[in-house]
Amino acid sequence: MNIIATHVNYYMVCKRKLWLFSNGINMEHTSDIVAEGKLVHETSYTQRAERYTELTIDGSVIDFYDARNKIIHEVKKSDKMEKAHEWQVKYYIWLLKNNEVEGVKGILEYPKLRQTTKVELTDEDVACLEKMVVEIKHIVDDETCPQRIDAKICKNCSYYEFCYVDE
Numbered sequence: 303m304n305i306i307a308t309h310v311n312y313y314m315v316c317k318r319k320l321w322l323f324s325n326g327i328n329m330e331h332t333s334d335i336v337a338e339g340k341l342v343h344e345t346s347y348t349q350r351a352e353r354y355t356e357l358t359i360d361g362s363v364i365d366f367y368d369a370r371n372k373i374i375h376e377v378k379k380s381d382k383m384e385k386a387h388e389w390q391v392k393y394y395i396w397l398l399k400n401n402e403v404e405g406v407k408g409i410l411e412y413p414k415l416r417q418t419t420k421v422e423l424t425d426e427d428v429a430c431l432e433k434m435v436v437e438i439k440h441i442v443d444d445e446t447c448p449q450r451i452d453a454k455i456c457k458n459c460s461y462y463e464f465c466y467v468d469e
């Protein structure tokens with residue numbers, strides 16, 4: 303199985319979300335929140351596509367890569383899941399490193415909040431990612447879907463209806 307950055311993001315957010323996504327259950331097309339996020343992405347920096355490259359690496363898609371300065375720009379709607387966003391970008395940096403592109407850094411951008419966060423990959427992060435990839439494969443290959451997490455973030459999740467349909 304090819305692990306992509308979305309797996310890493312979902313692993314940080316919710317193991318059930320990771321399992322559902324990886325087992326072909328996709329609700330993103332029905333989610334207004336996801337649609338809003340995409341809109342922020344598409345309208346916040348309209349001139350970006352001319353300056354930066356879209357890069358596909360080992361199945362993961364980096365929307366805005368500044369090849370000259372070796373910077374990944376990742377645009378997000380809100381910083382509520384910042385840890386997940388950070389690890390997503392660290393994973394991109396790791397993929398590039400594994401493909402002989404060294405010295406890459408990342409910037410998380412929250413245009414609605416007028417806020418940015420720098421992201422770097424340390425040796426400790428690489429060790430964490432190596433473990434994470436093993437755990438992701440284990441979760442995804444399990445025949446049983448993990449229990450729902452009953453957390454605040456569920457209300458903003460595209461799987462909310464799916465997980466709480468019996469309530």
Ligand code: SF4
Nearest residue numbers: 316450451456459465
């Ligand atoms: S609604 Fe909650 S439990 Fe269900 S996938 Fe989303 S975050 Fe996980």
